[in-house]
Each structure stands twice: as structure tokens, then as C-alpha cells.
Amino acid sequence: MSDVLAITESRRGALRDVSYEMITAGRELADELGGELHLAVINGDVDAFAEDLNRTGVDAIHTVDAGEEFNHDVYTQAITQLYEHLSPTALLMPNSVNGLDYAPAVAGGLDLPLVTDVVGFDADGGLEVTREQYGGKVETTYAIDHDAYALTVRPAEWPQAGGDGDAAIEAFDADIDEDAVRSTVNGFEEVGAGDVDISEADVLVSVGRGIEEEENIPLVQALADALGATLSSSRPIVDNGWLPKNRQVGQSGKVVTPDVYIAIGISGAVQHVAGMKGADTIIAINTDPNAPIYDLADYGIVDDLFEVVPELIEEFGGEAPEL
Amino acid sequence: MKILVTVKEVAEVEDEFDIDGLDIDSRYLDYDLNEWDDYAIEAAVQISESADDVEVVTATIGPERSEETIRMALAKGADRALRVWDDDLEAAEYLDVNTKADLLAAVVEEEDPDLVLTGVQSADDSYGGTGVALAERIGFEWAAVVNNLDLDADAGVASVRRELEGGVEELTDVELPAVLTIQTGINEPRYASLRGIRQAQRKPLDVQSLGDLGLDASALETPIERTSMYEPESESDATIWEGSAEDTAGELAAFLREKGVVEG
Ligand SMILES: Cc1cc2nc3c(=O)[nH]c(=O)nc-3n(C[C@H](O)[C@H](O)[C@H](O)COP(=O)(O)OP(=O)(O)OC[C@H]3O[C@@H](n4cnc5c(N)ncnc54)[C@H](O)[C@@H]3O)c2cc1C
Numbered sequence: 001m002s003d004v005l006a007i008t009e010s011r012r013g014a015l016r017d018v019s020y021e022m023i024t025a026g027r028e029l030a031d032e033l034g035g036e037l038h039l040a041v042i043n044g045d046v047d048a049f050a051e052d053l054n055r056t057g058v059d060a061i062h063t064v065d066a067g068e069e070f071n072h073d074v075y076t077q078a079i080t081q082l083y084e085h086l087s088p089t090a091l092l093m094p095n096s097v098n099g100l101d102y103a104p105a106v107a108g109g110l111d112l113p114l115v116t117d118v119v120g121f122d123a124d125g126g127l128e129v130t131r132e133q134y135g136g137k138v139e140t141t142y143a144i145d146h147d148a149y150a151l152t153v154r155p156a157e158w159p160q161a162g163g164d165g166d167a168a169i170e171a172f173d174a175d176i177d178e179d180a181v182r183s184t185v186n187g188f189e190e191v192g193a194g195d196v197d198i199s200e201a202d203v204l205v206s207v208g209r210g211i212e213e214e215e216n217i218p219l220v221q222a223l224a225d226a227l228g229a230t231l232s233s234s235r236p237i238v239d240n241g242w243l244p245k246n247r248q249v250g251q252s253g254k255v256v257t258p259d260v261y262i263a264i265g266i267s268g269a270v271q272h273v274a275g276m277k278g279a280d281t282i283i284a285i286n287t288d289p290n291a292p293i294y295d296l297a298d299y300g301i302v303d304d305l306f307e308v309v310p311e312l313i314e315e316f317g318g319e320a321p322e323l
Numbered sequence: 324m325k326i327l328v329t330v331k332e333v334a335e336v337e338d339e340f341d342i343d344g345l346d347i348d349s350r351y352l353d354y355d356l357n358e359w360d361d362y363a364i365e366a367a368v369q370i371s372e373s374a375d376d377v378e379v380v381t382a383t384i385g386p387e388r389s390e391e392t393i394r395m396a397l398a399k400g401a402d403r404a405l406r407v408w409d410d411d412l413e414a415a416e417y418l419d420v421n422t423k424a425d426l427l428a429a430v431v432e433e434e435d436p437d438l439v440l441t442g443v444q445s446a447d448d449s450y451g452g453t454g455v456a457l458a459e460r461i462g463f464e465w466a467a468v469v470n471n472l473d474l475d476a477d478a479g480v481a482s483v484r485r486e487l488e489g490g491v492e493e494l495t496d497v498e499l500p501a502v503l504t505i506q507t508g509i510n511e512p513r514y515a516s517l518r519g520i521r522q523a524q525r526k527p528l529d530v531q532s533l534g535d536l537g538l539d540a541s542a543l544e545t546p547i548e549r550t551s552m553y554e555p556e557s558e559s560d561a562t563i564w565e566g567s568a569e570d571t572a573g574e575l576a577a578f579l580r581e582k583g584v585v586e587g
């Protein structure tokens with residue numbers, strides 16, 4: 001049998017979207033391999049989660065009642081034991097922050113080759129997977145010549161599964177060695193609150209590393225002012241302390257859905273795109289015609305922001321600051 | 324206490340490039356210190372500055388060219404560096420996560436650090452797996468995507484914040500020895516001072532072969548093989564406004580007016 005075991009994910013009492021994506025991705029791979037799709041649900045209210053995850057295409061769901069919240073030491077042991085119990089061909093895990101916290105350990109412990117952040121697979125005669133490299137400027141394919149393998153799949157790359165399923169739901173009794181649990185999750189904290197909620201804005205002027213210096217931030221602020229828009233940014237701007245955390249758009253920042261998103265000097269890294277791809281109209285200003293942001297943009301200007309932005313400010317009767 | 328920081332030289336691609344076989348033609352690649360590793364180095368150096376008897380050692384798998392990057396880490400305050408390379412590595416087509424973890428595990432065996440810091444991912448391959456795979460190999464505890472670190476070496480605990488999705492941080496205590504993968508923004512990486520750069524020239528940078536680490540070429544065998552590289556077919560149906568900055572700004576302005584974003 002060439003089965004797929006896909007791991008789902010929950011946090012603070014709710015399944016995360018990536019769990020439903022794991023079903024779609026897992027089903028696709030299972031079909032290519034000609035096997036079954038098994039899901040694992042490892043913490044939280046596993047029975048309720050299993051009911052919810054019982055969607056079209058799932059053959060079996062294994063619940064492991066192992067604590068309220070994610071703990072990688074517990075996860076690693078539970079997945080390893082379930083894997084050994086089922087012997088699937090493919091172990092599929094989300095390339096989420098928590099996925100990155102256990103997948104390499106599980107794969108290493110099981111001696112499985114690992115490819116992370118996979119965006120496509122093709123199992124026609126041996127497995128070949130697709131991923132991105134160099135910040136999304138190129139795609140690469142990898143052949144895995146092994147009888148079993150571990151993959152992490154990119155969140156939001158596969159649609160979420162729907163429909164009612166008739167999977168067998170079974171409790172799996174993992175034998176957790178408490179001595180091997182050497183980390184303790186003490187709680188969670190929300191960060192990035194503040195005066196401005198960029199997720200409420202209709203128009204966002206968003207600035208990235210192309211702005212080069214903190215001294216140049218007033219230039220994009222002036223554009224935002226001229227447009228009556230809100231200023232947001234990619235992560236490096238926040239990392240540098242040039243704008244507060246509540247302005248960050250992306251996977252670890254805010255998800256925004258404005259009518260218009262103007263990305264200025266932003267390359268369009270996957271973690272940034274995760275936060276803004278739902279914008280109605282996306283406009284990019286970037287010197288690099290190959291920047292991944294152009295795959296998403298509706299309109300673009302391939303030019304130096306320091307040339308274009310002052311002109312724009314003037315168009316709207318504003319005044320570009322002296323840099 | 325000894326802190327080992329893994330340091331990678333990453334390739335950055337010029338705006339225009341060609342692919343040659345299975346990689347981008349090297350003419351279009353520039354090399355730099357991996358952004359995430361820069362933050363890991365800073366975290367280690369800050370610890371060494373706040374306590375006595377902390378040694379910071381960097382470890383790199385890379386060719387001679389990467390010494391430029393390694394010197395940067397030394398100039399920022401690392402005490403010495405170790406670079407793993409030999410003809411077998413030069414000839415290897417592809418190093419997967421498990422292979423890199425094996426090589427670094429051999430370095431850990433030799434150096435016996437109390438703490439290992441790595442970047443969350445490398446900017447070119449974006450695998451994001453080496454740190455945690457290494458922890459598994461060497462039996463260390465670990466934490467991935469750490470954006471705050473409070474080390475209590477005496478108690479043997481690292482209290483960390485892991486940056487999850489959507490502005491949520493997880494507060495976790497990790498037993499030492501541990502591997503932590505460091506996220507950008509955890510600190511403000513310093514620039515290498517001129518004095519630091521001068522001093523870096525005199526700091527030890529030791530090159531070790533697979534044999535020196537007690538390994539041989541079989542450590543490089545992997546079932547994973549890169550089979551192709553290509554520019555993705557653009558899914559873009561973007562309208563690109565062309566002309567002078569004045570022209571393109573005019574087009575965008577007209578569009579925004581039409582859309583009602585701005586009046587008049
Ligand atoms: C776990 C994790 C979570 C992350 N979360 C987030 C997140 O929430 N949000 C986020 O944004 N990132 C996040 N990142 C970081 C992400 O991977 C990228 O590093 C980041 O998005 C890059 O930001 P950027 O586009 O501003 O910079 P770069 O990628 O450096 O792009 C700068 C762009 O500016 C262009 N440019 C340069 N000069 C000019 C000029 N004069 N005129 C016009 N264009 C110019 C360049 O061509 C380039 O395309 C995360 C990473 C990880 C690993």
C-alpha cells in the first residue's frame with residue numbers, strides 16, 4: 001500500500017485552515033500513489049476536531065489525545081509512533097511555524113528524506129516534488145528515490161477540503177515518554193495591537209526594503225497622506241524598528257483585504273503574500289520585473305520608487321519631502 | 324559556556340538572470356551572509372557580552388569563497404570559526420536537510436557547545452529544517468522561530484518566544500542544551516566596525532574535511548536529487564504602465580481617480 005499520513009494542526013481550541021488544506025493536498029498525493037489518506041489529530045478537543053475533519057476524500061482519522069496545546073516533544077513522539085503503526089509511503093506535514101518545529105525532527109528520527117515547503121507533487125513513476133528557490137524567482141523540482149519520505153506542504157497552496165466524509169475515526173494510544181518532554185509551553189500572547197488597525201483600511205500604501213533607509217519612510221508616508229491611505233509594510237521595515245509591529249502585513253503580521261494595496265519596494269515573499277493576496281486591486285512599484293509580487297499584481301510600474309513616488313505625490317497635490 | 328552559531332553564505336540573484344542547467348548561472352549570483360544567521364550571531368554575541376566565559380564559535384559548510392561571510396561574523400564578535408569543506412563536498416551535487424544535520428552534528432560532537440543558534444531559514448533555499456534536524460541528531464532540545472530569548476544558563480533553561488502566525492507568540496521554556504532557530508527582529512544586528520574587521524583577520528578560521536570530522540563521502544549520499552530549475556510561468560496578467568516616471572505616475576494617478584480612491 002502507498003498510503004499518505006497527513007498531520008493536522010490546531011491552536012487555542014480551533015483547527016487552523018491549513019488542516020483542511022492538508023486533506024486536499026493529501027488526497028491529491030494519495031490518488032497519485034494509489035493509496036489511502038489518513039489524518040492525524042494530535043491535541044485539543046480531538047474528537048470534535050475529527051468530526052469536523054471528516055470530509056470528502058479522507059479514509060481514516062487517528063486521534064491522539066495528548067494535551068490541550070501543541071508541544072513538539074509530544075508531537076514528535078506521537079507522529080513517530082503513529083507512522084510506525086501505519087507505515088505510510090508519505091508523511092505530509094504543514095509548513096507552518098509549528099510544522100517547522102517538529103517535521104525535521106520526525107523525519108530525522110524516522111530516517112526519512114525530507115523536502116520542505118512543497119508546492120506541487122507528481123508521482124508518475126517515483127515521486128517528484130516542486131518547490132521555490134531564491135525568494136520565489138525560480139522553481140525547482142526534486143526527485144526522491146526512496147520507499148518512503150516526509151514532506152511539508154506550503155500553507156494556502158491547496159484549497160481547503162469540503163464535503164462530508166465517511167472516514168473511520170479511531171483513537172490511537174500513543175505512549176508518551178514524559179522524560180523526553182523537555183519543553184513547556186506556558187501560554188500565548190497577542191502582539192501588534194496599537195492605534196491603527198491596518199486590516200480595516202480600504203487603501204494601503206505598503207512599503208518594503210526597497211525604501212533602503214529609515215530617513216526615506218516620510219516619502220511613502222507623504223504618499224499615503226496624499227491618498228488618504230494607511231501606511232503598512234513588509235517585515236524588514238518592522239524588524240528594523242522603522243514602523244511599529246501593527247503595520248506589518250503577512251504571515252506573522254496582519255492579514256489585510258483592502259480595495260487597493262500599493263506594494264512599494266516589496267518583493268512578494270510567500271510570507272508577505274499570505275497577508276495581502278486577498279486585496280481587491282494590487283499595484284506594485286518595483287525595479288525588478290521578475291519580483292514575485294508581479295505574479296499577483298493587477299497593475300505595475302517597473303521603475304525606481306524614488307523616481308515614481310515623488311511624481312505621484314505631486315499628482316495628488318501633495319509635497320514630496322526632501323530626502 | 325560555548326555557543327555554536329551556524330552561519331551560511333547565501334546567494335542573491337540579480338534582477339536579470341539566466342538559468343544554466345540545474346542552477347542560476349553563477350554570473351548572476353552575489354553572495355552575502357544569510358539574513359537570519361545575522362540575527363543569530365547577534366544573539367550569541369549579546370550573550371557573550373553579558374556574561375563571563377562565553378565563547379562564540381561559528382560553523383559553516385561552504386567553499387573558500389564563504390570565508391568573506393565568515394569574517395563578517397568574526398568582525399561582529401564571534402571568537403573563532405570553523406568551515407567544513409573538502410573535495411567530496413565540492414563534488415556533491417546536493418546537500419539535503421539530513422545531510423547538513425549530519426555534518427553539523429559532527430561539528431557539535433567536536434565542539435561540545437551548550438547552546439546552538441541557527442537562522443530560521445536560509446534566504447536562498449528556504450528549507451527551514453536544518454536547525455531542528457540537527458537538534459534531533461545530537462539529542463538537544465530545541466525551539467523553532469524564536470523571536471525573544473531569555474537565557475538562564477545556571478538553571479539550564481532558555482525561556483523563548485516562538486513567533487507563530489497572525490501576531491501570536493508562544494511562550495515556552497526549553498531545557499538546555501538546546502538548538503534555537505532565530506527569527507529576524509529578535510535584536511538589532513550590529514554593523515561590523517573597522518576595528519572588528521581588523522580583529523577578524525587575526526581570529527582563527529579552521530577548515531575541516533569530512534575525514535577530520537570522522538566522516539567520509541558516504542555521509543553525503545542522499546535519495547533526493549534536483550532534477551530541474553526553471554522560471555515559473557508567469558501567472559501575471561498585470562497591466563504594466565510604461566514610460567518615464569512622470570508618465571507612469573500619471574497613469575497610476577488616473578487609475579486611482581477612476582477607482583474613486585482619490586477625488587478630482
Ligand atoms: C516564519 C517567517 C515569517 C515571516 N513573516 C513575514 C510577514 O508577516 N510579513 C513579511 O512581509 N515578511 C515575513 N517574513 C519575511 C519574508 O520571508 C521576506 O523576507 C520579506 O517579506 C521581504 O520583505 P521585502 O519584500 O520588503 O524585502 P525584499 O525581499 O528584500 O524586497 C525588496 C524589493 O524592493 C525592490 N527594490 C529595491 N530598490 C528599489 C527601488 N529603488 N525602487 C523600487 N523597488 C526597489 C527589490 O527589487 C525587491 O523586490 C517571514 C519570514 C519567515 C521565515
